[in-house]
Amino acid sequence: MASRGSTAGHVVVRLYALAIALVVAWAVYASVTYLFRSVFRPIDVPQRFLDWPARLDADALLQGDVAGVSREAPRAPLGHYHGVEEWFQPDPHNGCTIAGCHLPLPHTKRKELRAFANFHATFLTCQMCHAQRAAGPIQARWASTSTGRWTQAPAVLRLMRYLDVEAEQIRAAPTVAHQTVVSLLSEVVDVTRSAVLKYLMQRIDAAEAGSPLWRRTLAQIKEEVPAHVRGEYGAKLSPADPGDEPRKLVPQMVEAEQAMRDVPKTSKPYEAAYQRAHARIVARPSGCIGCHGGEPPLLDFESLGYSPARASYLRSTPIAKQIQHIQQGHEFYIPRILEGENGR
Amino acid sequence: MLVTTNKRCLTALIVLVLSAVPDIAAAADPENCLSCHRYRGLARVEDDATIRLYYVNPEYYDKALGPHARLRCTDCHESSEVSVIPHTTVSPVDCTRICHLTPETKTEIVFAHDRVADMLTGSVHDEAVLDASNEALGSPLAPGQARCLLCHDEPTFRRGSHTWAEQEAPIARCNVCHGEELPIDTRYYYWHVHARSRPARSRESLVRVCALCHSNPAILDQAQLPDTTASYLASFHGKAMLLGSTSTAACLDCHTGPMQNVHMMESAEQPGSPTNPQQLANTCRGPGCHPTAGHAVGSAAVHLELASGGGIEYFIASMFIVLIVFTFGPSALLTALEMLQVVVGRHDPEHHRRRALAERLMADVQGRERLKRFTPHQRVQHWILFASFTALVLTGFPLKFADHNWAEWLVAQMGGLSIARLIHRWAGMVLIVGCCYHIVYVGVHARRQRRRTGKSWVDTIADLPMVMRGEDWRDLIHLLGFLLFLRRTRPKAGRFSLEEKFEYFGVFWGIALLGITGVLMWANAWTTRYLPGRVLTVIYVVHTFEAFLALLHVGIVHLISVIFAPSVFPISPAMFTGMTPPEEMAEGHAAMLTEVSEALPGARAGEANHG
Numbered sequence: 001m002a003s004r005g006s007t008a009g010h011v012v013v014r015l016y017a018l019a020i021a022l023v024v025a026w027a028v029y030a031s032v033t034y035l036f037r038s039v040f041r042p043i044d045v046p047q048r049f050l051d052w053p054a055r056l057d058a059d060a061l062l063q064g065d066v067a068g069v070s071r072e073a074p075r076a077p078l079g080h081y082h083g084v085e086e087w088f089q090p091d092p093h094n095g096c097t098i099a100g101c102h103l104p105l106p107h108t109k110r111k112e113l114r115a116f117a118n119f120h121a122t123f124l125t126c127q128m129c130h131a132q133r134a135a136g137p138i139q140a141r142w143a144s145t146s147t148g149r150w151t152q153a154p155a156v157l158r159l160m161r162y163l164d165v166e167a168e169q170i171r172a173a174p175t176v177a178h179q180t181v182v183s184l185l186s187e188v189v190d191v192t193r194s195a196v197l198k199y200l201m202q203r204i205d206a207a208e209a210g211s212p213l214w215r216r217t218l219a220q221i222k223e224e225v226p227a228h229v230r231g232e233y234g235a236k237l238s239p240a241d242p243g244d245e246p247r248k249l250v251p252q253m254v255e256a257e258q259a260m261r262d263v264p265k266t267s268k269p270y271e272a273a274y275q276r277a278h279a280r281i282v283a284r285p286s287g288c289i290g291c292h293g294g295e296p297p298l299l300d301f302e303s304l305g306y307s308p309a310r311a312s313y314l315r316s317t318p319i320a321k322q323i324q325h326i327q328q329g330h331e332f333y334i335p336r337i338l339e340g341e342n343g344r
Numbered sequence: 345m346l347v348t349t350n351k352r353c354l355t356a357l358i359v360l361v362l363s364a365v366p367d368i369a370a371a372a373d374p375e376n377c378l379s380c381h382r383y384r385g386l387a388r389v390e391d392d393a394t395i396r397l398y399y400v401n402p403e404y405y406d407k408a409l410g411p412h413a414r415l416r417c418t419d420c421h422e423s424s425e426v427s428v429i430p431h432t433t434v435s436p437v438d439c440t441r442i443c444h445l446t447p448e449t450k451t452e453i454v455f456a457h458d459r460v461a462d463m464l465t466g467s468v469h470d471e472a473v474l475d476a477s478n479e480a481l482g483s484p485l486a487p488g489q490a491r492c493l494l495c496h497d498e499p500t501f502r503r504g505s506h507t508w509a510e511q512e513a514p515i516a517r518c519n520v521c522h523g524e525e526l527p528i529d530t531r532y533y534y535w536h537v538h539a540r541s542r543p544a545r546s547r548e549s550l551v552r553v554c555a556l557c558h559s560n561p562a563i564l565d566q567a568q569l570p571d572t573t574a575s576y577l578a579s580f581h582g583k584a585m586l587l588g589s590t591s592t593a594a595c596l597d598c599h600t601g602p603m604q605n606v607h608m609m610e611s612a613e614q615p616g617s618p619t620n621p622q623q624l625a626n627t628c629r630g631p632g633c634h635p636t637a638g639h640a641v642g643s644a645a646v647h648l649e650l651a652s653g654g655g656i657e658y659f660i661a662s663m664f665i666v667l668i669v670f671t672f673g674p675s676a677l678l679t680a681l682e683m684l685q686v687v688v689g690r691h692d693p694e695h696h697r698r699r700a701l702a703e704r705l706m707a708d709v710q711g712r713e714r715l716k717r718f719t720p721h722q723r724v725q726h727w728i729l730f731a732s733f734t735a736l737v738l739t740g741f742p743l744k745f746a747d748h749n750w751a752e753w754l755v756a757q758m759g760g761l762s763i764a765r766l767i768h769r770w771a772g773m774v775l776i777v778g779c780c781y782h783i784v785y786v787g788v789h790a791r792r793q794r795r796r797t798g799k800s801w802v803d804t805i806a807d808l809p810m811v812m813r814g815e816d817w818r819d820l821i822h823l824l825g826f827l828l829f830l831r832r833t834r835p836k837a838g839r840f841s842l843e844e845k846f847e848y849f850g851v852f853w854g855i856a857l858l859g860i861t862g863v864l865m866w867a868n869a870w871t872t873r874y875l876p877g878r879v880l881t882v883i884y885v886v887h888t889f890e891a892f893l894a895l896l897h898v899g900i901v902h903l904i905s906v907i908f909a910p911s912v913f914p915i916s917p918a919m920f921t922g923m924t925p926p927e928e929m930a931e932g933h934a935a936m937l938t939e940v941s942e943a944l945p946g947a948r949a950g951e952a953n954h955g
Contacts (some may be wrong), residue, residue, distance in 0.1 A: 010429035010689070013910050021909055024680045027900050028673065035668060035892070039661045042651045043574040046586075049555040054484035056387075056395035076497045078484035078556075080397060082500045087384050087399045105389050112430035114388035117400050122385035145488065179894075197409065199508035227406060230383050235945045322429055330426050 053077040060087065061104045062097070086193075089122045089232060093148035095250035096126045099257035101277065109281050122231040125238040125247075129285040142235040142305070143246035148244055152232035153305020155187030156225060160253045164307040170218070174210035184283065185221065191234040196224060229310065237304065279322050290322055291318075377417045377426070378402045408532035411539075418556065419443045424495055436488035457492070464491075473567075480562040497552050498714040502540035502546070514538075547585045547594035554595045575647035580884060581745035589633070589761045598627055598646070635859035638873030645881040656878070657885045665890035671894060673851070675901045678843065681827035686910050691931075692826070692834040705944065706926060706948040713938045715929065716922035717839055723919050725785070728778045729851070730919075735771035737895060741762040744888055772862045779855040809839045812849065816842045836934040845901060854894045861887040 047128040053060075053067075055077050060066045066071035073084040079238050080195070083224035088104065096102045106126065107117035117250075120129075125143065144151040161171070162180060170177040185201040200221050207214040263270045293316055301311035380386060380400040382865050387395050405413050417426060420437045440458040464470055474491040477483065485493055503511050543550065548915045555573040557563045564571055576582040576595065584592035601618035610617040618627040624642030634641055650658050685691070693696075693839050705711030718726070739758065744753035758764045786808065794804040805811060819835035820842050840848070861883040864871045868880055872887040906916045911927040918924050929937055 014687045014689065016913075017910055020904060021680045021683035022681070024900060024904070027896070028676045031672075031892070031896055032665075032669065034419065035889075037664050039658070039665060042571065043649065044560045045555060045571070045577060049552050049573060050559055051575070052556055054482050056397055058389045058395050059394045061395075061457045076553075078481065079486065079489060079493055081493060081498055082397075082400050083403055083404065083500070084397065084399075087397055089384060103389055105385070105387055105395065111388070115386050115396075116385055119383040119385040122383070162448070162497045164869050170668075182605040194403075195508040196403070199512070202509065225404060227382075230402075232384060248589065315490065327400050333428050 016193040037113050054306060055079060057107065058103055062100070079103070089145060090236070091145045093145065094252065095145070095248045095253035098250070098251040099277070101253075101257055102126075112272075119231060121235050123233055123260060125236045127239050127280075128237055130281050131239055132280045132282050133286075137296065137300060139240050140237045141240040141246070142233075142301060146234060148247050151235050151241070152260065154235050155184050155191065156228050157305040157307070158309060159184035159188055159221075159305040160225050160229065161302075161305060163218075163225070164184065164309055170198075176213060178204075178209035178214070181218065181221070188225070188228065192228050192232050194228060197221075197228065200207075200224060249279070252279070270343065287324070354435075368748050368864055372407050375427075376404065381774060383800065404498065404500070408501075408529065409534060411536055414441060414445075414529065414532055425848050430895040436486055437490060438488075438730070439490040439492045460607050461491075465604055467608050469607075469609060472576070476566065476754075477557050477560075477563055480560060480566055481556070494556070498901070499544065501535040501570065502544055503535065503539065524817045524954050541595075543938060547590065547592065549595055550594045551582075551585065570647070570649065570652070572647055575649040575798055577747065579646050579648055580652075583743050584761055586746040586750055587742060587755045587764075589759045591762075593633060597630075597633070601824070602630055603628060634869060634872075636869040637871070638871075638877075639836055640875065640877035641868075641872040641880075643877035644872070645878060646880050650885075655775045657881055660882060661889060664886075664893070668893050668896065672896045672901070673896060675843065675846070678823070678827065679904050681900050682909070685827065688866070690829075692934075693832060695930055698934055698937055699926050701941055702926035702929040703898065704936065706923070708944065711940060712923070712942065715924070717924055717933070717936075718918055718922040720922070721785070723922060725778065725782055727776065732775040732778060733894075734769045734897065735767055735889075736775065739768035739771065743894065744892070769862075769866055772859065772866075775855055776859040776863075779852070779859070810845055810848045812842070816845060822929070834931065834934070836938070837932055841903065841932045842902070847897065850894070850897055854890060857890045858887060858894070861890070 044263065051067075052075065056068070061069060065071070068084045068086060069088045072086050076082065076084045076151075092098065093103065094104070096106065098102050104121070105114075105118045106121060107114040128140065141152055142147065142151050153161075159181070162184065166177070179210045182201065182205045185197060185204070187237070189201055200217060204214060204217040204221065208216060209341050240246070256273040259273035260270050260277070263273075286298065287294075292314060297315055301314050302308060368691045378400060381398055381400040384399050386398040388398075390396055402408075402792060404410055408414070419444075420439075420441070422435055424514045425432050425434050439908055440456055440461050442454055442456040442458075445453040445455050464474075472489065473594055478491070478494060481494075485491065512531075515531045517532055518534055522530045524529050545553070550814065551573065558569065559573040563569070576587065585594055592795065596606055599609055599617075599619055601616075601623070609909050612619040612621070615618060615622065617623060621642070624636075625639045626642075628641040628644075629637050645657065646656070646658060648655075650661050652658075702715070706716055738754065742764065745751045755761055758767065790801070790804050793799075793807070794801060797804065797807075799807070804814065819837065822833075822835040823842070825831035864875075864883050865880065865887065871879060871883075894950070906912060906918070907914070909928075911931060912925055916924060924933065
């Protein structure tokens with residue numbers, strides 16, 4: 001213990017003794033209350049046994065920690081059959097949602113099209129479709145959803161492109177390719193947390209580059225990776241004028257929302273704040289065809305990191321035309337031609 | 345006309361593009377529903393602010409993650425409703441509808457879950473009960489939705505915690521033959537069979553399913569049921585489950601008898617129910633549970649809820665609270681008051697003189713030898729006690745606080761509950777053997793004393809330094825008077841202070857109680873053959889409360905006095921060298937100092953100069 005010879009030493013010893021006395025008092029209190037609780041009060045069931053949502057609640061998307069968004073949901077809500085897992089990629093830098101005006105699933109107008117538009121919100125910023133833009137192709141870049149800053153194309157797209165475009169070089173110089181594949185695959189695993197990709201990464205990483213095992217694993221990777229191109233990127237496409245910072249209007253949106261919060265909707269301050277929040281936003285968003293099949297294409301998918309095959313698919317996808325078809329008020333039936341004799 | 349042309353173009357485009365979709369998806373999803381439904385975020389917010397999620401995990405089908413992985417979407421959903429985009433209002437899925445399964449053998453298998461629905465009709469969970477539960481839960485199931493969803497969601501094969509590589513290894517072996525010569529969907533079939541070799545869900549997951557209703561206040565109130573999830577989680581089985589045991593009993597293990605279908609669960613009033621009082625013993629004595637237990641095992645209170653009161657366990661637990669308050673309470677009070685003396689800087693008027701005397705005696709070889717309070721033999725016994733007690737606390741208290749995260753973590757660090765249990769039992773044995781050895785050691789010592797003094801056994805034992813005597817109680821009053829500022833002097837304790845004697849007695853009491861109850865629980869099969877089953881729950885209560893009392897005493901009172909008290913900090917060397925620091929000697933063992941100094945006049949020579 002501190003030297004007893006000095007005054008400071010005495011003070012330290014006394015404070016220390018006081019702390020021990022307080023600890024003893026607290027321990028007595030805590031243990032006695034625990035004992036009384038354990039005998040005289042009904043047992044509390046741990047929350048994790050009761051934490052089972054009856055339904056998916058839209059407001060829950062605005063909270064910080066939501067099963068299915070910030071972490072994997074252990075089980076689907078009651079009444080929902082299919083597994084939920086992590087079904088939505090949160091975007092903490094989206095001004096439209098963090099300001100509190102729009103939900104992360106923002107589309108509300110046409111019931112039958114909402115879901116289609118909403119899944120695009122997992123990899124496109126709102127401004128991609130809703131911002132004013134000059135005629136011609138959209139200059140877009142990837143913005144990280146974790147940092148909010150510009151980032152390179154998602155690893156899953158770069159890997160797919162690398163395996164597609166550089167197939168010849170990979171075959172010719174596997175040692176050089178090995179490092180790139182492992183590095184990109186590692187990034188993909190970090191974002192997707194896929195057990196299958198993790199397994200393939202470990203296997204190719206342990207194999208000697210160019211060996212038969214390495215080539216077989218590479219073939220499996222090439223087959224598996226496209227299954228993970230479904231918006232789980234950790235990044236979103238955002239329009240980017242030269243010199244632009246991503247999400248630069250976020251503070252303005254938050255400020256505008258605060259200004260609108262306590263004033264009547266018909267008042268001038270509300271109208272002014274609304275205009276500020278929606279500066280450069282157009283009432284009618286870009287149509288689907290602009291990106292998916294329009295000529296000239298609004299987006300250069302290949303320059304955004306997509307492989308030529310994927311870019312070609314996105315440019316020619318029938319889904320957009322199907323939506324256009326539906327928008328015209330027609331029904332669209334899925335052709336049954338692909339179903340074989342037994343549908344297997 | 346224009347519409348027809350558009351449709352043709354679109355059809356052509358779809359065929360073109362869908363044929364480019366990876367084979368893996370085409371094989372598992374012939375209707376290509378996943379070309380849209382694989383996207384996370386495919387969801388919409390309804391007018392009532394709930395989310396309709398249309399996302400379907402493609403891996404479930406691609407990697408055959410569950411028994412429904414080879415069903416087409418239209419096996420469950422109405423083809424006429426989902427083949428039009430956007431889908432028309434989709435009817436709720438009826439789990440009893442017939443599936444036409446067509447495996448590689450090409451022989452159609454007609455399959456439906458309608459038999460399960462029939463089983464439920466006669467069970468404790470019949471349609472009326474499930475409907476009432478749904479209503480009490482706020483009607484999460486829409487009208488027409490299968491009641492199955494109250495307990496089930498998309499079924500998955502339970503593959504354990506192995507990595508994907510480990511899971512795939514057996515598939516590769518199957519593919520040696522089934523790759524080309526006898527082509528079948530090996531991954532699907534392997535897991536379809538293998539996953540059924542154990543429960544489809546983990547025990548915790550099963551309990552969660554039951555807790556949904558059996559811990560829901562509205563349902564409990566409506567059906568006049570106790571909260572059986574709570575009482576299960578407080579039971580030995582429940583605690584083991586919380587700590588990761590995969591072999592302990594969960595709800596279905598007891599409430600579904602062997603060779604009985606879970607969907608045919610009966611209430612305990614039914615004579616055939618495994619939880620009927622007449623059947624309980626048979627249920628407990630199942631081959632995987634307590635096969636050697638006696639018939640009395642059925643009367644053990646598995647769903648023990650102390651708070652409901654009335655039982656003998658409640659009475660014993662209440663008695664222990666009184667015991668703890670009146671034993672640990674005064675010890676803690678003395679400790680706190682001792683610290684208060686340090687805070688105000690108060691000592692016995694003789695303190696400084698005694699401290700100087702202790703230092704001088706310790707400087708003398710003979711004095712030092714005489715001031716040793718513990719022999720090496722005693723110190724070894726203490727270290728064995730220390731080791732076994734620590735092991736018992738570390739392996740036993742996670743069970744008491746099983747619902748805390750630290751408990752689960754601690755047990756995992758030890759390698760799981762079975763290892764923790766093994767350590768606990770053998771540490772208990774070491775403690776019991778150590779205690780017996782100490783009794784023999786004391787007996788031998790007393791025998792020698794008796795021979796030397798010629799006193800009777802009773803007087804010899806009463807003279808042992810650790811035995812409490814009448815003057816100790818007077819000293820206690822004296823000490824309280826000092827600590828409460830009513831007296832100026834401290835009592836003069838000898839080799840062992842009253843607190844130490846009290847702790848010594850407590851160790852004997854604790855080991856006897858914990859040892860007997862521990863052995864009875866360990867030998868539960870024997871116990872239930874010769875004693876009523878309820879004894880198991882009684883001794884469980886005794887064991888857990890006595891252990892708590894022991895931990896309080898040792899963890900707070902003893903550790904403060906030998907480690908944290910300013911007079912010994914950072915640790916008393918008594919259990920290393922046998923010596924007690926001068927400060928502590930002066931404060932707590934004044935009579936011993938006097939005794940040693942009187943025996944060694946030479947060592948007192950400087951007293952006048954220092955006094």
